[in-house]
Amino acid sequence: MxxxxxxxxxxxxxxxxxxxxxxxxxxxxxxxxxxxxxxxxELGFALFARSAQGVTLTPAGESFLQTARTVVSVYEDGLxxxxxxxxNRVRVGHLxxxxxxxxxPGLINYFARSFPDIEVVFRxxxxxxxxxxxxxxxxxxxxxxxxxxxxxxENLRFTHLFDDPVYLCVSPASPVADCTEVxxxxxxxxxxxxxxDYRGLPSFExxxxxxxxGATVVEAEFSKELIMRVVMEGHGVIPxxxxxxxxxCPPLAxxxxxxxxxxxxxxxxxxxxxxxxxxxxxxxxxxxxxxSALLATGWAR
Amino acid sequence: MxxxxxxxxxxxxxxxxxxxxxxxxxxxxxxxxxxxxxxxxELGFALFARSAQGVTLTPAGESFLQTARTVVSVYEDGLxxxxxxxxNRVRVGHLxxxxxxxxxPGLINYFARSFPDIEVVFRxxxxxxxxxxxxxxxxxxxxxxxxxxxxxxENLRFTHLFDDPVYLCVSPASPVADCTEVxxxxxxxxxxxxxxDYRGLPSFExxxxxxxxGATVVEAEFSKELIMRVVMEGHGVIPxxxxxxxxxCPPLAxxxxxxxxxxxxxxxxxxxxxxxxxxxxxxxxxxxxxxSALLATGWAR
DNA sequence: AGGTTTTACGGTAGTCGTAACGATA
DNA sequence: TATCGTTACGACTACCGTAAAACCT
Numbered sequence: 001m002x003x004x005x006x007x008x009x010x011x012x013x014x015x016x017x018x019x020x021x022x023x024x025x026x027x028x029x030x031x032x033x034x035x036x037x038x039x040x041x042e043l044g045f046a047l048f049a050r051s052a053q054g055v056t057l058t059p060a061g062e063s064f065l066q067t068a069r070t071v072v073s074v075y076e077d078g079l080x081x082x083x084x085x086x087x088n089r090v091r092v093g094h095l096x097x098x099x100x101x102x103x104x105p106g107l108i109n110y111f112a113r114s115f116p117d118i119e120v121v122f123r124x125x126x127x128x129x130x131x132x133x134x135x136x137x138x139x140x141x142x143x144x145x146x147x148x149x150x151x152x153x154e155n156l157r158f159t160h161l162f163d164d165p166v167y168l169c170v171s172p173a174s175p176v177a178d179c180t181e182v183x184x185x186x187x188x189x190x191x192x193x194x195x196x197d198y199r200g201l202p203s204f205e206x207x208x209x210x211x212x213x214g215a216t217v218v219e220a221e222f223s224k225e226l227i228m229r230v231v232m233e234g235h236g237v238i239p240x241x242x243x244x245x246x247x248x249c250p251p252l253a254x255x256x257x258x259x260x261x262x263x264x265x266x267x268x269x270x271x272x273x274x275x276x277x278x279x280x281x282x283x284x285x286x287x288x289x290x291x292s293a294l295l296a297t298g299w300a301r
Numbered sequence: 302m303x304x305x306x307x308x309x310x311x312x313x314x315x316x317x318x319x320x321x322x323x324x325x326x327x328x329x330x331x332x333x334x335x336x337x338x339x340x341x342x343e344l345g346f347a348l349f350a351r352s353a354q355g356v357t358l359t360p361a362g363e364s365f366l367q368t369a370r371t372v373v374s375v376y377e378d379g380l381x382x383x384x385x386x387x388x389n390r391v392r393v394g395h396l397x398x399x400x401x402x403x404x405x406p407g408l409i410n411y412f413a414r415s416f417p418d419i420e421v422v423f424r425x426x427x428x429x430x431x432x433x434x435x436x437x438x439x440x441x442x443x444x445x446x447x448x449x450x451x452x453x454x455e456n457l458r459f460t461h462l463f464d465d466p467v468y469l470c471v472s473p474a475s476p477v478a479d480c481t482e483v484x485x486x487x488x489x490x491x492x493x494x495x496x497x498d499y500r501g502l503p504s505f506e507x508x509x510x511x512x513x514x515g516a517t518v519v520e521a522e523f524s525k526e527l528i529m530r531v532v533m534e535g536h537g538v539i540p541x542x543x544x545x546x547x548x549x550c551p552p553l554a555x556x557x558x559x560x561x562x563x564x565x566x567x568x569x570x571x572x573x574x575x576x577x578x579x580x581x582x583x584x585x586x587x588x589x590x591x592x593s594a595l596l597a598t599g600w601a602r
Numbered sequence: 603a604g605g606t607t608t609t610a611c612g613g614t615a616g617t618c619g620t621a622a623c624g625a626t627a
Numbered sequence: 628t629a630t631c632g633t634t635a636c637g638a639c640t641a642c643c644g645t646a647a648a649a650c651c652t
Contacts, residue, residue: 001303001304001376003302017606019605019606019607027643028644028645029606029608030607030609030643031642031644034643035642037608038641038642043380043384045387050607050608051606051607051650051651052605052606052652053605053651055606059386059387059574060383060384061383063379063382063383064379064383067376067378067379067380068379070375070379071376071379074368074371074372075368075372077368078365078367078368078369078371078372079344079365079368082344082346082361082364082365082368083345083346083361085360085361086346086347086359086361087346318632320630320632328618328619329619330631330633331618331619331620331621331633331634332619334632335617335618335633338633339616351631352625352626352632353625353627353630353632354626354627354630354631355630356631356632603652604651604652605650605651605652606650606651606652607648607650608647608648608650609646609647609648609649610645610646610647611644611646612644613643613644614641614642614643614644615640615641615642615643616639616640616641616642617638617640617641618637618638618639618640620636622636623633623634623635624631624632624633624634625632625633626629626630626631626632627629627630
């Protein structure tokens, strides 16, 4: 068994054809056929039934396909983890469909100055939450609010970095657009779009409760399109943590929503490597030194 | 990556020495060294730090060792599962430290006559319960009582085979040794050894409750040594399902404990292959046709 | 005829074992 | 000096690509 055989087998099973799989793998058809034959000989049973239309999995092949997929993914994840250990690498996990928090560039620069030999890599992926990627060893750290449930937080640590104020995404035509700070009362009668993930955050609890006071609360996924609709068409209001407000809404003036701030920090494994601990400590220092200055001058702009 | 490299790496890590690992793998030292070097070159980082005393894992190597172990075990388990599918094989799981139920030989013969092309393989292993081996795909079927918790029984099926009477293992010197059947009252004041696994079985609930009526109830692992002590030294009584009584206690006369019988059957995966379903159906038929005869003539002997 | 998989064959690259070498206690 | 890991080299095996064959629709 080797990884080439397993990957070839997976591709062949997906394509249902050795010639198509060979083309996708950039090798000649006979060589590809030989790989499968060698694998079958080593395993001791046929993976495919051949025909002039292509190949179809045997029952045993179907079972072994699951195994091959698991082996390949375990191997590749483990390899990435080991490489990041060997190379003094910190893998920062981030969801591919969300914007970059506005403090990323400054923090990365600060860290690079302090630890020039440690490499920072961003890992964009589609886990349902960043925390899962860290828990499963796919990333080393992620930026998040402290987790509410203890189950997924097993063997993970949270370090507080800063308290993030909440800003409102509103149309420039809105009467509150010129205010620098408003209270919850300003949202009476408005339509408020809230990211479902924010349920459970103390500073958003009051917002979800607005529904009982005349406001229309809509749970909607965070997206550029939604923000543009709100801004351009004046449909409603989107409350956002300051870090996201800055990267999402550059043309808008920041309207601070008074009330609680959001506890923002980093999540990492309890058995994290030294570079990861260095990264966390450095991030903590960065926000202690410059965080308040960033907040005061309005990093939300 | 190939399995030979991974296994070599695991052996080297276990031995802490390339020469010892090479000897254990029956290859020359240079070849073995080359395998590790090739693997390290492919991975892109060093697995070991070398010295004149041997080799020690680097941090990255330590991380990759876990990956290698997982990959090898996933691969080998998956291979066994696929092979059993390809070869019309039914793998019967059985704990290596427990005796064979007395009906095994008869059932296997019956099945072999009905399905001569299906191979039956016994898998002896040390899962904490047989059910886990079936759930994880390491075995296809196991003989057991119906599971009490639904959590581990997800995607598993249970088929009833027979109702097993409970027999007592007692010293021949005991006053009840000559009885063919006794009630629970005969156990007053006696020391009763019960397998902890039997907790939860309806027919054993009353036995565990005996502790409140003057009997001494000891939870003890089922073993030949325990049975011999009880038999030879007259320490107490061991209630056993009939199938185990016969294989454990050949010199003893069966003393039937009146009361409930034990629901015995087979456990197998909901997505079991045809040979496994054949095996289950055949076992069901076997006990319908011959089970009552076995019971009547005292298979406990 | 156009698609599929397979066999045949020469060249390249990898793997093994023996022998010799370098490093360390 | 004894033990450990590495390098050097010849023999063997495995893999790849080209060319040609066998097969089905």
